[in-house]
Amino acid sequence: MLSRLFAPKVKVSAHCDLPCGVYDPAQARVEAESVKAIQEKYQANDDPHYRARATYIKEQRAELAKHHISVLWSDYFKAPHFEKYPQLHQLVNDALKAASAAKASTDPATGQKLLDYIAEIDKIFWETKKA
Amino acid sequence: MLSRLFAPKVKVSAHCDLPCGVYDPAQARVEAESVKAIQEKYQANDDPHYRARATYIKEQRAELAKHHISVLWSDYFKAPHFEKYPQLHQLVNDALKAASAAKASTDPATGQKLLDYIAEIDKIFWETKKA
Amino acid sequence: MLSRLFAPKVKVSAHCDLPCGVYDPAQARVEAESVKAIQEKYQANDDPHYRARATYIKEQRAELAKHHISVLWSDYFKAPHFEKYPQLHQLVNDALKAASAAKASTDPATGQKLLDYIAEIDKIFWETKKA
């Protein structure tokens, strides 16, 4: 999975609504990696101040992940993609709900689940770029 | 340069101030790619409404690029890095000033210059990760 | 007037990801009303400074509309809703694309189209609240 994500041909790109035409699931993934890392650090440190900080920052990171996922769905993916990948709507919705679940949890498994969904979206994204 | 940036070993990472330990110059680069793409689109479209939108969005993207560059310098790079790379302080400062210059310009060459500086920071970043 | 706004059945609600359980399509609609009003004012005033302001503010309002629509889709609507309203995924995606189109246009018809999509989502929303 990792090798696919970082393969040489990866035309990094991303996200503004001009649109500038630059899109990249890496933005969502980086935030989700952060969410999972925070959950792991939370488990390893029971200081209340540290945990309050971790909770707040995780909230922000997961929100950014949601934003980046939403942008891909609303701005990059279009009718032909939804036709070719009929599961895409539900997959994106599941990914967003997984981000909300990771916000509500300190279990790194929830961060990983979010990462797994993003990897699925990423796979479709790069297939459409090659098409 | 591109192949290095997207080589398989690239451990994507980034940025929160917990710190979560996740850092990645790709975040700055994606925003800078957007800045340059907006400048190109601006040149190709003389509609005033389009250009006002492009100007506003470019402002935001360049500001995000500045933020991501600053975070690398303040949060990721530490004393041993500055000792090994004595040019790093000035390089980062030049990169930030290049981002301000790209805000003030519609010439894609300014966006490219920002990308070049980010590529230099990126090179050092990955060398330190390997060290 | 007050009784209308605070009547028991209105159950105003909206949007945070605790979740607090408060959701309301009115949030998206208010922003979309603003988008359309700005487009009308843009048409009626050809001062460049006014138009630059209008463009910037419209960008923000349409972005907020997108955010509120996305929140309904990712946080409020769940599996049973998607089963009962199989068109909901595409409807929400169309609404978000209409918001992007309104950003890119100064024609009030694009603002109205966004409002129409929000009205469709609103209709389904209140049906599910009654169910």
Place this chain on the structure above:
Amino acid sequence: MLSRLFAPKVKVSAHCDLPCGVYDPAQARVEAESVKAIQEKYQANDDPHYRARATYIKEQRAELAKHHISVLWSDYFKAPHFEKYPQLHQLVNDALKAASAAKASTDPATGQKLLDYIAEIDKIFWETKKA
């Protein structure tokens, strides 16, 4: 339900500083409803992570309520309104202080008090719209 929401007299409105002319106390009220709902959920759940999340989100929601109240006072209400409703300045100030108090408390009564103030402002608002 739809007809209620989009009926001519509802003239939903709110808030940008173009100004677009769209104002609506519902924006403040929705956030205040969220504040109170979060306080209730906080009382019903003693998990530290949940409570840290609730605290952070309540902070944001109360801040948004303050913003929306301030906008009504600074942008919508004008000299003739202040003449007709001499208590309006103090009422708005009390409402803002109630929002700060709700931030500092986990007692739903403080959220309700904020809602009560917003209802008073709302009453005056709609009277001025009818005038």
Place this chain on the structure above:
Amino acid sequence: MLSRLFAPKVKVSAHCDLPCGVYDPAQARVEAESVKAIQEKYQANDDPHYRARATYIKEQRAELAKHHISVLWSDYFKAPHFEKYPQLHQLVNDALKAASAAKASTDPATGQKLLDYIAEIDKIFWETKKA
């Protein structure tokens, strides 16, 4: 210079809603100075891209000025102040409307008017601090 800035009586202060007890009208003034400076630069440069940037940035700075003024009124000033300075409510409201007017104008006189109102609030603020 340093001694002036950090002298005991300067009691620099400002603004969070903990509250931390730190308040300072300088925050509003700095933003208003920026608004006026942008208006002057706008007048001196007729490049459309420069003017679009100036318009967008002026919007942000005036909004920050409004925010800082609102915070003083809602969080710092309390009942005894309003009793001693019965004009304070209206003065703050006028200041906020002056900020909106400066957003809508490229005339530095509007920026100066905002500064004048802030100076009046500042005068009262420091009188209350000495009391």
Place this chain on the structure above:
Amino acid sequence: MLSRLFAPKVKVSAHCDLPCGVYDPAQARVEAESVKAIQEKYQANDDPHYRARATYIKEQRAELAKHHISVLWSDYFKAPHFEKYPQLHQLVNDALKAASAAKASTDPATGQKLLDYIAEIDKIFWETKKA
């Protein structure tokens, strides 16, 4: 008091990237004062809800301090300054790291250390303004 605040030599200034030419280290200092005040209040109050609020707000204030410090370094200080003050790069970097440390701590000594670094930057800033 007023005369002090608006005296010609104070030349309050700060921060936008037009650039408007207005810069002032007071912006960073006010936020850092707030950080330290929050840490003191945190120590004096062991209510978990209060402490969660304090933690969140301190995070925001320290982030703003970092932002204002970064802006001085990237936008105000230029080549001649770096030549005259060869320690400036490292000083700014130390100040930013002190802000991160204050985020991670509830000890007012960390807030004070941040204030000390800002005072050093402030001293250089005003020397350059006089030059």
